[in-house]
Amino acid sequence: MRLKLLTWDVKDTLLRVRLPVGQQYQAEAKSRGIQVDSASLESSFRQVYRNHWRLFPNYGLSQGMTSHRWWLDVVSQTFRLSGVHDEKILQPLAEKLYQDFYTNKYWEVLPGAREALKECGELGLKMAVISNFDRRLEDILQQVDLDRHFEFVLTSESAGVAKPDLAIFHKALKLGGVLPQYAAHIGDDFVNDYMAAREAGMVSFLLQRHPREDIPSDHLIQSFDQLIPRLQKVIE
Structure with missing residues (x-):
């Protein structure tokens, strides 16, 4: 694929x-x-x-x-x-x-996230956001200079439905113009991100620092430096 x-x-x-x-x-x-x-x-x-x-x-x-x-x-x-x-x-x-909370006064970018986004972009991937956030998110992403990485930002407020409802993933796939088997999702919540995206037909990765035995090891990302190798396996 x-x-x-x-x-x-x-x-x-x-x-x-x-x-x-x-x-x-x-x-x-x-x-x-x-x-x-x-x-x-x-x-x-x-x-x-x-x-x-x-x-x-x-x-x-x-x-x-x-x-x-x-x-x-x-x-x-x-x-x-x-x-x-x-x-x-x-x-x-x-x-x-x-x-x-509209601004970067109370928010900070996680270590390694900027580099991960840059490297994903260099792979030629189109990127977007699916988040159970309100309408402030686009402004917050702009404040922390992450907005430039994304083609679109889909919040649960704008979608009218929240993860883990599959409808928000279907809306994102439609916006992205891709079939689910050509899309992947990454997040830190087992139900809302990992399981829901898979149920929507997407590839998904769980970002957690602690090992887990309930998912395959190559679906787990314990640090951002593991992300690109995981993605390359899917891309190739």
């Missing part, structure tokens, strides 16, 4: 938050004179995010919400759960954090 399209997950595959969310939320609160424990914020955020995604999946789009509103609710509820209840403080605080 001849691989033509390589799609990427983004969060914890190409980008990661610079500091744990609890620390970033604490710093912004402190700048406003609010003292709150970062560990409490981290725990609260994880709980609120998980529950909100379950109740209002994919930013609540099918329930009439916007991703902006969805995130303001998540941030506000995170602080409430950690003991901050002044609504006059919560709304501007949530809005400021939402806007800051």
